[in-house]
Amino acid sequence: MEKVFALVDCNNFYASCEKLFRPDLKQVPIVVLSNNDGCIIARSKEAKALGVKMGVPMYQVQGDLQKHGIVCFSSNYALYADLSSRVMSILEEEAPQVEIYSIDEAFMDLTGIAPLESLLAFGQRVKAKVDKWTGISVGVGIAPTKTLAKLANHGAKKYPATGSVVDLMDPERQRRLLALVDVDQIWGVGRRTAKKLHERGIHTGLQLADADPKSIRSEFSVVLERTVRELNGVSCLNLELMRPVKQQIICSRSFGYKVTEAQQLREAIAKYTSRAAEKLREEQRFCRLVCVFIRTSPYIPNEPQYAQTLSTELPFPTNDTRELLDATEKLFNRIWRAGFRYAKAGVMLTDFYESRNLQQDLFREDKGKRNSASLMQVVDKINLSGLGYVYFASQGVSPQWSMKREFLSPAYTTRWQELPVVF
């Protein structure tokens, strides 16, 4: 049986989430900012129409934003994650197999449904249901491969006449749409590859689809060869139903202000370490490799630059915050240099194990902290409960370096105190 994939993608997801609880902003252009209120990472359709570009630094366009009355929001991931899970659970009701691909996108397996309901009707029904139940509008692209489903979704967004649902099962329609898009719109083709393809005379999606897979492989990569095959209707990428086990955990932030004091940087590192350790325990994993980095801002080239990374292998895997704090503090002390204005720091954990115990060396004593598991469990439980927050002294209290979030919306859906009130 021919495979059928649908890609469902939320329109302007972060901006739509912010608007959901602000009916007064229904027709108003809004943007959502990255951490630190640094860059624009989402725009409502009104903001797009005004020509606001994705990814530009806020300070460069602040004047334009004001001039057009564009409303800004700091990113509020608690809100977006909650609305995302509502959308995803609706999709899961509609198809036996759903791959949650990102916070605002999912692939569905529609193989075999065609005799029961037309694919187009299915897409329209799912779209209407998500609209009605969550208030989030989505686009649906349907095709025999994931890459073509992405393309179909792109078409659904670009051409309003489609009603945001496109069935791209027909090879003729595939080729017509491919001819209309630049290669850089194809899933898996980034900036670099697009440039290289252009130099070789491949400009449209159709030209890429018609390229010889073998020579694409030798000149580019196996990844792009797979893309070419997928564009020709040969499915190479399957639905990934199990969330793959994480291979690494990173916690890093830019600071709201440049940091010059070792103690402040040390506190930031401690905070990221605790957060990374929490994530590690959520994954039910233990890690053995710990890495710390600090850096100045590359955007201020006339200032002295310094960036350093250092990692260390622990004697045995751990997920105990105290042991990780020991390790990151030591690493930090080795890479710290005075006299720089630091912009960013981070902690990375890798080399994961399922249990604390490696193959034990008979002659080595296990020097792990006592009662580690139970202490960490209590800490996580308190912090998850929302009733209080316990943390390690090395993180410092109310640090001066923390992120800027000047335009944060309330936690409408995840905190009782901030529920929207209806009069």
Place this chain on the structure above:
DNA sequence: TCTGGGGTCCTAGGACCC
């Protein structure tokens, strides 16, 4: 003054082994 964060996969090249 001000430029996000968190991931994955692939490849090339070096170290090391027999």
Place this chain on the structure above:
DNA sequence: TCTGGGGTCCTAGGACCC
């Protein structure tokens, strides 16, 4: 003139994604 061959493992860096 002429200095093996084949394999594994690890790491760094590049490219991509949202």
